[in-house]
Amino acid sequence: MRKTLWRLVAVSFAVTLIAAACGGDDDGAAEAPAEEPGTAAAEPAEAPTETVTIEYWLWDGNQQPYYEQCAADFEAANPTIDVEIVQFGWGDYWTNVTAGFASASGPDVFTDHLARYPEFVASGVLVPLNDFVARDGVDTGAYFPGLAELWVDDNGNRYGLPKDFDTIALVMNSDVIAEAGVTAEDFAAAQWNPDDGGTFQQLIMQLSIDANGNRGDSGDFDSGNVEIYGLGLEGNFGAFGQTTFSAFAGSTGFSFLDVNPFGDSANYDDPRLAATIDWFARMIDEGYAVPIEDVESLGGTTVFQNGSAAVMADGSWKIGTYLGADTPFPVEFAPVPVGPSGSRASMFNGLADSINQNSEHQEEAWQWVKYMASAACQDIIGESAVVFPAIPSSADLAVASHEVNGVDVSAFTVHVDEGTTFLFPITDSASQIEALVGPAMQEILRGQADAADRLAQVADEVDAILGS
């Protein structure tokens, strides 16, 4: 009987502790001394001063181990700050971030995206970093040109410090291209235009094989019975087609917005965009590109890894995926083709870390943001080669680290070297634009709608949103 009573007390004590721990960061509430053996819900807090826990969220599981390393180094230098890293997959990530804001909680610091942050700024949930940056003399010129300024809104407020950048290149199935007698150099020298696809389309046709073994450039190619598609598609085109049409549309001279960032009119009715999307629709129809239906469900990466597509455009953050065990054949990278504008083009996107206005420890959160944006942490990320860090010297480490493994990633970095990048379109209504343009692209690529008509219609709807 006594024992039961004792257990009851212990259990209720544990429940109280857990409740206190869940109840948010009421200073010290979770730090209640836990003398009860077996109820180690609270950490032993015998540090000279109170330890502050900073919760940091990111979505890329590949990067987590290296940021854990950064956090360990950071904690060693700042014994009173404890960094807790939480990872969610891309889809759940934004739901959780939004829910965090709505409930006035969420992470102290989180990895932010250019497509999302303007909406957060409009809702007033991010901490402007201007004062911190000025006070600590952080050099925002230390990053690749343009990266830091992406995070400054039209009122001059800065909402993030850059951590990495990404560009687009072609990934090629080495076995398949070798069999066709095509090399990475052929692709590097290829020209593309939306009318006849240029030499790039010739290569894609050469790589396409039907069930009878006929290649796409032979007269006998059966477009209804394709074994290997020359051109893979990474997935849904969406509104911005970062890994699909953006490099092609960009090489025609097309740009998404009248002014980037924060334009108030989009260029979805630009005939160069319609011609580009139309080219993709024709490639699908003629059996040279993977049908859009086949990449919308499990994604184009799976189709490529399955060996059903020879060449595909994708982002630099996926390099590790293609070199890893899930890709059962060797791959090579080549730059996206030169377009009618006379040069290549790649969307230039960069992530940054932002601080949540709800954070009760904004000073400590800033210290962590500053550390992640410093060479000390970016060198760790660079050496891991998981992404390209935002600081040029750290990015060099990533390139070198790939070189050691015999992988040439210059197809991605060539855009930065030659200045052929264009910025990710930044608007405060990205999700609404996505919801309008995405379905339109799906209709066009299925041959259910005419590119020029449908995009002109969408352009009006998008401008109505941007103008409001």
Next chain:
Amino acid sequence: MTAAVEAPPARRPQSWLKPVSLHGGWRSAIWFLLPALIGFVAFYLYPALRGVYISFTDWNLIANRGDWVGTDNYERLLDDRQVWESLKITFRYTIINIVSQTILAVAIAVLMDRLTKSVLIRGILLFPWLIPNVIVALLWVWMLDGNLGVVNEFLGWFGMEPVRFFTDTDKVIPTLAGINTWRHMGYTALLIFAGLQTIPKSLYEAAALDGASEGQMFKDVTIPLLRPILALVLVITVVGSLQVFDTVFVATGGFGGQPGGPANASRVIYLYIYQYAFDFNQLGYAATVSVLLVVILLAITFLQLKLLRAGESDLA
């Protein structure tokens, strides 16, 4: 849930209108009612009323505040073609789902009743219902995939072209309806099976003596006497079907797809509400569409109960 149904007054003394005499037992009764009452007020009544309030504001989810905009959202709703498009898709889904699910469930229930008494088989029929919706959706996404799915592999053996179940605009809704039929038919069959137990066996014996075949017995004995239970089952399943969300969200979102796709072909009304609330942060308008959905659900439920005379039984 006793609906006001026209009925012979002799058989319905309207006892539900009279206060039940508890002989002063109110004091203890209130303690038993209180937990449920608190739960109802905190988790149903208050959120529902607040939802209606939010539908009159321009509530921003992230900022978690909004201003009163009067009937602006409701006027916008009347002009919003997309809402009606979503409702059409939802109804299409519901009709396919309910028809296939109910027919299969009745068939299974009758077989369980007339053929086997095995508890094991009844248990197995419930299996799909025990799997979480998200897992069901992911499972079928892999099985039905156009390139890698095992189902298309089978179809290929018979010389058939691969079917793009989830990415063909015409097939996505029937596919989703089929998946949920698979998941729910066992459970629905169990409910109907319980209803079958209320039909006296003597009626079947009498019918057999009169020379009725198994088919005639089903048509003239089982179905009429099953009506009240069937009405209840239909109300539950139709309401559930109109509220479909998770299967669509997971299956069409796939791995980087656009939920509700392709080309909005599977954007059911709940997904539309979700989009406004959580993607566009326009909680006010999302709440307005939700109010519309509640009104529609209430009307459908009322109509069903009325038409199916759910409150009465033909068993004398």
